[in-house]
Amino acid sequence: IVMTQSPLSLPVTPGEPASISCRSSQSLLQTYGFNYVDWYLQKPGQSPQLLIYLGSSRAPGVPDRFSGGGSGTDFTLRISRVEAEDVGVYYCMQTLQTPFIFGPGTKVHIK
Amino acid sequence: VYLVESGGGVAQRGGSLRLSCRVSGFEFSKYAMQWVRQAPGKGLEWLAVISDDGLKQEFADSVKGRFSISRDNPKNTVYLQMSSLRAEDSAVYFCARGLGYSTLDHWGRGTLVTVSS
Numbered sequence: 001i002v003m004t005q006s007p008l009s010l011p012v013t014p015g016e017p018a019s020i021s022c023r024s025s026q027s028l029l030q031t032y033g034f035n036y037v038d039w040y041l042q043k044p045g046q047s048p049q050l051l052i053y054l055g056s057s058r059a060p061g062v063p064d065r066f067s068g069g070g071s072g073t074d075f076t077l078r079i080s081r082v083e084a085e086d087v088g089v090y091y092c093m094q095t096l097q098t099p100f101i102f103g104p105g106t107k108v109h110i111k
Numbered sequence: 112v113y114l115v116e117s118g119g120g121v122a123q124r125g126g127s128l129r130l131s132c133r134v135s136g137f138e139f140s141k142y143a144m145q146w147v148r149q150a151p152g153k154g155l156e157w158l159a160v161i162s163d164d165g166l167k168q169e170f171a172d173s174v175k176g177r178f179s180i181s182r183d184n185p186k187n188t189v190y191l192q193m194s195s196l197r198a199e200d201s202a203v204y205f206c207a208r209g210l211g212y213s214t215l216d217h218w219g220r221g222t223l224v225t226v227s228s
Contacts, residue, residue: 038214047205047218091155095213098169100157
């Protein structure tokens with residue numbers, strides 16, 4: 001499975017919405033309607049952190065301005081109102097089958 | 112939840128290294144564990160997963176046959192044994208807890224491995 005993301009660089013304005021697209025080379029939709037894609041954020045100088053799992057479930061402690069959507073092969077991470085602390089590299093990852101594969105990452109930075 | 116990797120350092124090309132990840136704050140024996148690496152300035156690369164009971168291990172093609180993963184549940188530790196090291200194995204290596212079998216819900220800070228010639 002190949003994972004792609006767009007854009008690879010995303011300048012954002014605090015207070016404005018932002019979205020990142022992730023596409024897989026095969027469907028990640030499985031039994032019971034779960035999409036096996038996760039989203040991670042790696043802030044500068046930090047380890048990655050889980051934001052969204054199974055396509056749309058927000059991880060504990062993740063602000064509700066983050067949401068995951070999509071199904072099958074096309075997925076989107078949305079930030080309803082960007083905050084300065086949201087800068088970093090966002091990765092999608094398919095968890096349907098091994099080898100689990102990360103997308104190339106989208107670097108989000110302040111305009 | 113804490114995960115602390117150790118064992119990184121400089122290794123010779125063709126040599127071996129064993130990384131450890133000691134965890135605390137959760138019931139280790141109930142979770143799958145994984146390793147992910149990040150080469151300098153590059154993205155994340157998933158490497159390996161081991162089931163909660165240690166009976167199932169799976170690997171990325173790039174390390175299959177060279178790396179092995181194991182765990183010692185009484186010691187709350189997961190290991191990554193790396194052999195036949197190549198220059199392209201130079202990276203920061205992260206261990207992570209598996210939510211279910213696959214999602215990485217908690218990560219360590221990583222340990223740096225440098226493979227020199």
